[in-house]
Amino acid sequence: MPSKPRLGVVIKRTVPIRLYPLTKYFKNLEKVDALRDVFGDQTEDVLKRTMVEFYSSRWGYMGVNDEDGHILISAHHMKHSPLRTLYLDIIHELFHIRQRMDGRKLFLDEFGYFDSPIEIEAYEFTIKEARRIGMSDREIAEYLEVPWADKKDLAKFIKRLKLKV
Numbered sequence: 001m002p003s004k005p006r007l008g009v010v011i012k013r014t015v016p017i018r019l020y021p022l023t024k025y026f027k028n029l030e031k032v033d034a035l036r037d038v039f040g041d042q043t044e045d046v047l048k049r050t051m052v053e054f055y056s057s058r059w060g061y062m063g064v065n066d067e068d069g070h071i072l073i074s075a076h077h078m079k080h081s082p083l084r085t086l087y088l089d090i091i092h093e094l095f096h097i098r099q100r101m102d103g104r105k106l107f108l109d110e111f112g113y114f115d116s117p118i119e120i121e122a123y124e125f126t127i128k129e130a131r132r133i134g135m136s137d138r139e140i141a142e143y144l145e146v147p148w149a150d151k152k153d154l155a156k157f158i159k160r161l162k163l164k165v
């Protein structure tokens with residue numbers, strides 16, 4: 001039996017991931033009442049220890065790594081999305097950090113994205129903040145529109161969140 005040819009290539013599979021303090025890129029979040037409501041006395045501590053990873057892809061927005069709770073952000077999103085979108089996204093992700101601190105699993109295999117109780121709670125929280133900063137229901141619905149979303153699922157989701165559009 002011939003043996004399999006060896007690749008002869010060595011790959012070091014454990015690669016460094018650079019993390020930066022969230023507060024280096026997002027300032028004054030501790031002044032946001034909605035976040036103070038969620039984190040209370042721990043607000044400053046949580047913000048101070050939350051780390052972010054930037055990845056250089058045109059695709060994607062923000063997300064939380066559920067292994068260690070750092071936030072992933074597309075550098076393209078950071079650079080090109082409206083300020084208001086980035087603000088609401090970080091509010092949303094920080095709500096996930098709270099859920100994680102409470103021992104909850106962020107990714108639930110049994111639910112699709114728009115049906116996940118984790119996401120519904122995070123969006124309800126985000127929408128409250130969006131209204132506070134003066135966004136109309138139509139603007140909020142536009143904010144929710146992402147290219148990868150199934151149109152029907154999104155319409156159902158918008159209804160579920162009681163947005164009047």
Ligand SMILES: [Zn+2]
Pocket residue numbers: 092096119122
């Ligand atoms: Zn989310």
